[in-house]
Amino acid sequence: MNLQNVEQARYYMIEQQIRPWDVSDDAVIELLTLVKREDFVPLAQKSLAFVDMAIALPGDQSMLPPRVQARLLQDAAVTSTDKVLEIGTGTGFMTAILARQSQRVISLEINPELAEMAQSNLQRAGIHNVEIRQADGSKGTLADAPFDVIVLGGSVAEVPKTLLDMLKVGGRLVGIVGEEPIMHAQTITRTSETNFTVIxxxxxxxxxxxxxxxxxxxKF
Incomplete structure (x- = not known):
């Protein structure tokens, strides 16, 4: 695929997949243009970089479709002073965008091959305010808490209290929660030391x- 075709495919990804999915945040749209998604897709799947589908990754994991990643990024509403925890680095694409928006990102990836891939991808993209750790994301990282934002890079049946307790008051967690056939993208905001609101x-x-x-x- 030549450069002109790549840019055309990126344009159609944004205009036909992402904007129609109620992604209207100009900052997110701009970063989806600037951060080259094709550079974060495994070589064997380069042709799928802009397709509306999940892309298979090592360890039976997946790179979420572009529209889903964009919507999660919009919900996260990251600002330049935020410290972000990402659970599930994958290839590092969402990590790269979060890093461009925030002060610092810590990203936890349980699969060593993916952690190494993401690190290489981010270095090539010139992004340095990220720390990739090969670690179990379900446990978070208490030593680095509290966080302004926590982003889940895949779905969970329920959000562990362990992670919610790592939010600052006023901080938020975004992720896809529940069971098939229908899961819900949620924003969970810590409103006080003991209270959270779920939308x-x-x-x-x-x-x-x-x-x-x-x-x-x-069940009993």
């Missing part, structure tokens, strides 16, 4: 993050 924003399914607890199917 369901939109519906979509997403692959599971690894090691997050599943609710028991057993």
């Amino acid at each position: 369901d924003k939109w519906d979509d399914n997403a692959p599971r993050l690894v090691n997050f607890p599943q609710p028991s199917a057993f």
